[in-house]
Amino acid sequence: MSNDTTDKKIETTRRDMLLIAPEDITIITDKSHFLYDERVNLPLDKYMVANVKQCGVKTPIAVKRVDNQYIVVAGRQRVRWAQAANEELVKEGQAAMKVPCIVERGADDDLFAHMIFENEVRKDDPPMIKAQKAQAYLARGHSEAEGARVFGVSRGAFRNWLKLLDTSSDVQAAVASGEIKPAAAIVLAELPQEKQVEAIVEIKKTKSEKGDGKKSTAADAAHAAEKVTGGKTRLAKQTSQASKAPKRKQLRNALAAAVDMKPPSARLIGAVLAWVLGDSDAYKAEAEEISDDRKQVLVDIIAAGKVKMIKTVKAE
Numbered sequence: 001m002s003n004d005t006t007d008k009k010i011e012t013t014r015r016d017m018l019l020i021a022p023e024d025i026t027i028i029t030d031k032s033h034f035l036y037d038e039r040v041n042l043p044l045d046k047y048m049v050a051n052v053k054q055c056g057v058k059t060p061i062a063v064k065r066v067d068n069q070y071i072v073v074a075g076r077q078r079v080r081w082a083q084a085a086n087e088e089l090v091k092e093g094q095a096a097m098k099v100p101c102i103v104e105r106g107a108d109d110d111l112f113a114h115m116i117f118e119n120e121v122r123k124d125d126p127p128m129i130k131a132q133k134a135q136a137y138l139a140r141g142h143s144e145a146e147g148a149r150v151f152g153v154s155r156g157a158f159r160n161w162l163k164l165l166d167t168s169s170d171v172q173a174a175v176a177s178g179e180i181k182p183a184a185a186i187v188l189a190e191l192p193q194e195k196q197v198e199a200i201v202e203i204k205k206t207k208s209e210k211g212d213g214k215k216s217t218a219a220d221a222a223h224a225a226e227k228v229t230g231g232k233t234r235l236a237k238q239t240s241q242a243s244k245a246p247k248r249k250q251l252r253n254a255l256a257a258a259v260d261m262k263p264p265s266a267r268l269i270g271a272v273l274a275w276v277l278g279d280s281d282a283y284k285a286e287a288e289e290i291s292d293d294r295k296q297v298l299v300d301i302i303a304a305g306k307v308k309m310i311k312t313v314k315a316e
Contacts, residue, residue, distance in 0.1 A: 001311075013271060016102070016103040017060065017097040017100060017101070017102055018070075018101045018102075018103065019099070019100055019101070019131045020061075020063075020098055020099060020101050020155055021084060021096065021098050021099075022079045022083045022086060022097075022099050022263050023086065023099070023100070024070065024084035025061065025070050025071075025072055025099070026069055026070060026071045026072065026077050027040055027071075027072050027079060027080070028040070028071060028072070034072060034108055034111075034112050035064070035072070035111065035112070035115060037076060037115060037119070039077065040080075041051060041075060041117065042077070044080060044081070045077070045081070045152070047149075047152045047153050047154055047314070048077070048081045048152040049081045049084045049085050049088075050085075050148075050149045050150035050152070051081070051149050051150060051151070052078070052081040052082050052085045052097075053085035053089065053149075053231060054090060054146075054149045054150070055149070055150060056097055056099075057078050057081075057082050057097075057099040058100075059074070059075070059078065060099075060100040060101055060102045061074070061075035061078055061079055061100065061101045061102070061107065062074040062075055062097055062102055062104050062114060062115075062118070063075075063101045063102070063104065064103070064104055064111055065102055065103050068096060070101065070103075073104050073115055074118035074119070075109050075118075076117050078099065079099065082097060085097065103193050112148075126176060127161065127164060127175055127176075127182040128172055128176050130151070130161050130174055131161040131162060131164040131165050132165070133151075134147055134151065134158060134162055135162060135163045135165055137150065138162075142164055144158055144159060144162050149271055158184050160182070160183075163180075163186050163189045164182060164185055164186070164189070166189045167188060167189050167193075167196055168193040168196040168197055168200075170196065170197050170200045171185050171188050171189075171196050171197075172185070172199055172258050172306060174203075174216075178215060179203075179204070179207075179215065179216060180200075180203065180215055180217075180220075180221065181217055181218065181303075183217065183218040183219060183221075184215075184216050184217055184218050184221035185221070186218070187218050187221040187222050187225060188200070188221050188224075188225060190225075191225055191228075191229065195225075195228050195229060198282070199221065199224040199225050199227075199228050199230040199249060200224075202224040202227055202228055203216045203220055203221065206223075206224070207220075208219065238316045255267075291301040
């Protein structure tokens, strides 16, 4: 028996809900079309593919029906993830999935606005709330691997969220307020909680002295951890090494310089490999010493964070 009072409070709009194979849904790639979105060219997120493969698509795709074709209005990434998940399912001998779709009706301008607001009017959970949800999911008897798939992230990222809960209330408050980045908190998580408190004080002191309003990074946390403990933690050492690691552009230029030599310099190529492994001094020494009968030299290899090369200079 219906409740007349309740029924009067409910307004209904006709919207068709369909289950459609993602392969039968069209994603616009023509840049001149009003439903084209540059996000269609984003790299495929393998972690979200794993999420969809396990959980399916729960949020309906908004589509526009044109003749016998269903065109995506909003939900391009979900369609792409479902297509990739189906490829894996079929290879494994499992049934392919279909995705829920809502057929939207309306003027082109309304559909264009729908496409925009669904992508732009959204906000991710703050890091500490993600960490709490991750912990709650595990408490229900699930594994970290399952949790990573449900959240659509790597297992490493999932574990890092959990590490945030191992930090002191001061560190968690600093993450929540945006004073420090989650990566900085993960470095501090290796310290005893009383040392974490000291490290946060040190970070704030350093920021105040520098007049720096940016979020403190993992490198900042590593420096603070070293100061309050008198030594480096495992993550602090890794962070310090990473900060000294060469950039890809530097390595590309360094290798190009070695290969362009006539003949190519095996010694310099070996020095580049040593640089990759963290020995920048060996590379710098080799680059400064090397020369040939055409007086080809490389100097100032590591200067202002960039690789600089001096072109071939012929002997007079």
